[in-house]
Amino acid sequence: MAFGCRSAFAVFFVAVLEEFGWSRGVTAGALLVAGATWMISGPLIGMLLDRFGPRVVFPAGALVFALGFVVTSTTETVARFYVGMGVLAAMGFGALPMTAQAVVISNWFVRRRGTAMGIVASGVGIGILGVVPLAQVLIGALGWRQACLALAALLAGVLVPLNVVFQRHRPEDIGLVPDSRAAPAAGPRPRGDGGWTLARALRTARFWALALGMFAGAIPLHMILVHQVAAAVDAGFPKVLAASALGLTGFFTSPSMILWGAGSDRIGREWAYTLGSLAMIVGIGLLLFAEYPARAWMLYVFTVFFALGFASRQSLYPTIAADLFHGPHFGAINGVLALFVGAGSGVGPWLGGYLFDLWGSYAVAFALAVALALVSVVLIWTACARGVPNVLRE
Numbered sequence: 001m002a003f004g005c006r007s008a009f010a011v012f013f014v015a016v017l018e019e020f021g022w023s024r025g026v027t028a029g030a031l032l033v034a035g036a037t038w039m040i041s042g043p044l045i046g047m048l049l050d051r052f053g054p055r056v057v058f059p060a061g062a063l064v065f066a067l068g069f070v071v072t073s074t075t076e077t078v079a080r081f082y083v084g085m086g087v088l089a090a091m092g093f094g095a096l097p098m099t100a101q102a103v104v105i106s107n108w109f110v111r112r113r114g115t116a117m118g119i120v121a122s123g124v125g126i127g128i129l130g131v132v133p134l135a136q137v138l139i140g141a142l143g144w145r146q147a148c149l150a151l152a153a154l155l156a157g158v159l160v161p162l163n164v165v166f167q168r169h170r171p172e173d174i175g176l177v178p179d180s181r182a183a184p185a186a187g188p189r190p191r192g193d194g195g196w197t198l199a200r201a202l203r204t205a206r207f208w209a210l211a212l213g214m215f216a217g218a219i220p221l222h223m224i225l226v227h228q229v230a231a232a233v234d235a236g237f238p239k240v241l242a243a244s245a246l247g248l249t250g251f252f253t254s255p256s257m258i259l260w261g262a263g264s265d266r267i268g269r270e271w272a273y274t275l276g277s278l279a280m281i282v283g284i285g286l287l288l289f290a291e292y293p294a295r296a297w298m299l300y301v302f303t304v305f306f307a308l309g310f311a312s313r314q315s316l317y318p319t320i321a322a323d324l325f326h327g328p329h330f331g332a333i334n335g336v337l338a339l340f341v342g343a344g345s346g347v348g349p350w351l352g353g354y355l356f357d358l359w360g361s362y363a364v365a366f367a368l369a370v371a372l373a374l375v376s377v378v379l380i381w382t383a384c385a386r387g388v389p390n391v392l393r394e
Helices: 002-007 009-018 024-052 053-073 078-092 098-108 115-143 144-166 198-202 205-232 239-267 270-288 296-313 314-325 330-359 361-385
Strands: none
Touching: 002 009, 002 053, 002 078, 002 115, 002 144, 002 239, 009 078, 009 115, 009 144, 009 239, 024 053, 024 098, 024 205, 024 330, 053 078, 053 098, 053 144, 053 205, 053 239, 098 115, 098 314, 098 330, 115 144, 115 239, 115 296, 115 314, 115 361, 144 205, 144 270, 198 296, 198 330, 205 270, 205 296, 205 314, 205 330, 239 270, 239 296, 239 314, 270 296, 270 361, 296 314, 314 330, 314 361, 330 361
C-alpha cells in the first residue's frame, strides 16, 4: 500500500501539470526534495527501528505519509506541493519501504532469506496494481485533490491498525527463533565479538560499492516509474490506458519479486540482479519506442520487462544488505544504505523531467537510465564479490 500510494505520483503528476502548467522539471522536483528528505530521515529511521521496533515506527510513518497527502491536496503553489509530497509524504514513506521492512524480515529468516524478502516485496506490485488505477479513477471522478484525501484515509485507516496489532520485531519477542530453530545469521562478519556496527561497515569498500550500486540502480527505476505515464500519454495513449499500464506493471511485479528472491537463493544475488537489470533495459527501450495505436503492443510488453527490473531492485537490495551486514545494528546500517536509495529516487524523476524540458523528448533521459542500470550491475558484483554466502547450498 505504501509503494502503491507513492507510485500514484505518476498519475497525480499528469493532473498537476494540467492544472498549473508547471514544467515537468519543476513538478518532478517534488521527488528530488523527497529524495533529499529520504536521505536525511533514512539513518534516523533505521536507528529508531533498532530502538523501538516496527510496532511504533511503521504506524508513525503511515500517519506522516497520510499527512503529506492532506497537505498536497491543498496545493496552490510549488512550495506547498513540495512540502506535502516532497517532505511529509517522503518522510512517512521512508519508514515503510522494503529497506525498512528488511530490518524486520532479516531477523526472522536466514536460510531462505531471499525467498522471504521476495514474498514480502511482492506486496509492492500488488499495491501498484491496486492503488495506481484506483487513484486515476478517483482523479477522473472527484479531482486530484479529493483523490489525495482518499489515499490519506487508506494509509491512516489500514496501515496504522494492522502494524500496531500484528508487527513483531524479532521472533524472540514471541518465544521463537529464526527459521524455527537456533540458526546463526548469515553473512560475513568482521573480526571481534560485537558483530557489524555502522562505523565498521562504513570502513569497508564492500559497503560503498553496495551503496553506490543502489544509488545508480534507483535512478532509472524511479525515473521510469514517475515518467512512464507521461511518456505514454505523449505517445498518444489515453490517460486511463497509460495509468492502467502502470497498474499492470504492479501485476507482473508481484510474482517477479518472488522469482528473484527465491532464484537468488539458488543462483546468487548478483546473477539475479544482472538478469533483472537486463530486463529493465529492454523495458526502457520498449517504452521509448511505443506509439498508439501503431505500436501499442510495446507498452504492454514493457510492463512485463520493467516489472522484472523493478523487482530485481526492491527484493534484492535489502537481501544483499542483510547477507552482508545483518546484526543487532542492521537497522542503522540499512538506514544509511536507504539514504542512497532515497537519493536515487529523487534524482531519477527530477533528471527525467529536466532532460525532457531540455531536449523535448525522453530519448536522452532514457538512454542515461540504461547506462546507469549497467553501472549499477558492475557495482553490485563488486559488493557481492568474495564471499556472499549462498545459505541454501551450504
